[in-house]
Amino acid sequence: GQQLNQSPQSMFIQEGEDVSMNCTSSSIFNTWLWYKQDPGEGPVLLIALYKAGELTSNGRLTAQFGITRKDSFLNISASIPSDVGIYFCAGQPQGGSEKLVFGKGTKLTVNP
Amino acid sequence: NAGVMQNPRHLVRRRGQEARLRCSPMKGHSHVYWYRQLPEEGLKFMVYLQKENIIDESGMPKERFSAEFPKEGPSILRIQQVVRGDSAAYFCASSLYRDSLQETQYFGPGTRLLVL
Numbered sequence: 356g357q358q359l360n361q362s363p364q365s366m367f368i369q370e371g372e373d374v375s376m377n378c379t380s381s382s383i384f385n386t387w388l389w390y391k392q393d394p395g396e397g398p399v400l401l402i403a404l405y406k407a408g409e410l411t412s413n414g415r416l417t418a419q420f421g422i423t424r425k426d427s428f429l430n431i432s433a434s435i436p437s438d439v440g441i442y443f444c445a446g447q448p449q450g451g452s453e454k455l456v457f458g459k460g461t462k463l464t465v466n467p
Numbered sequence: 468n469a470g471v472m473q474n475p476r477h478l479v480r481r482r483g484q485e486a487r488l489r490c491s492p493m494k495g496h497s498h499v500y501w502y503r504q505l506p507e508e509g510l511k512f513m514v515y516l517q518k519e520n521i522i523d524e525s526g527m528p529k530e531r532f533s534a535e536f537p538k539e540g541p542s543i544l545r546i547q548q549v550v551r552g553d554s555a556a557y558f559c560a561s562s563l564y565r566d567s568l569q570e571t572q573y574f575g576p577g578t579r580l581l582v583l
Contacts, residue, residue, distance in 0.1 A: 396576055443510070445509075453500075460509055
């Protein structure tokens with residue numbers, strides 16, 4: 356089945372630093388989404404990408420849908436303590452139903 | 468606007484009992500999805516439903532698990548004769564269809580099932 360390889364698994368950074376994480380797949384995805392999950396909560400949508408090559412920003416967050424439709428990255432600039440959490444990429448595979456396939460997540464720790 | 472609502476938030480069952488998880492989609496959303504999350508893992512798709520129809524159940528275990536989304540009321544994920552391996556967080560998401568295109572899925576807070 357389709358799989359998303361998300362990296363890195365975890366990151367430990369200082370407040371104010373920039374962060375970058377990415378997802379890759381061997382198969383094509385029609386949509387890429389980035390979610391953040393806090394402990395004990397459900398995933399919250401950060402950015403949705405619908406077109407190959409699309410670059411979208413949401414405040415300090417920027418994400419891009421790769422040209423090959425097989426990868427995406429998420430950047431967080433000037434990190435703050437409340438950025439702590441687990442970030443998931445998710446995609447809708449080409450030819451599949453509307454189900455989402457999720458990466459395993461990147462756990463972000465921000466030291467003040 | 469209320470978001471996706473799930474209850475209970477936490478559910479403890481003994482092996483062999485039944486678990487019923489409920490999900491009320493966002494207002495106006497007619498599509499519901501159920502996902503399961505094991506510790507330290509991403510979410511895994513289980514089932515996709517529209518009102519009174521199961522559209523895709525390719526992620527559902529063949530036995531003991533069932534889902535419904537009736538014309539009135541919440542969507543229900545039912546697990547019969549639970550086993551310890553069913554312990555996980557179960558998330559519901561809902562989406563809107565506009566102009567024949569599915570819009571983004573929004574997730575509820577989840578139900579954490581613990582099987583003793």
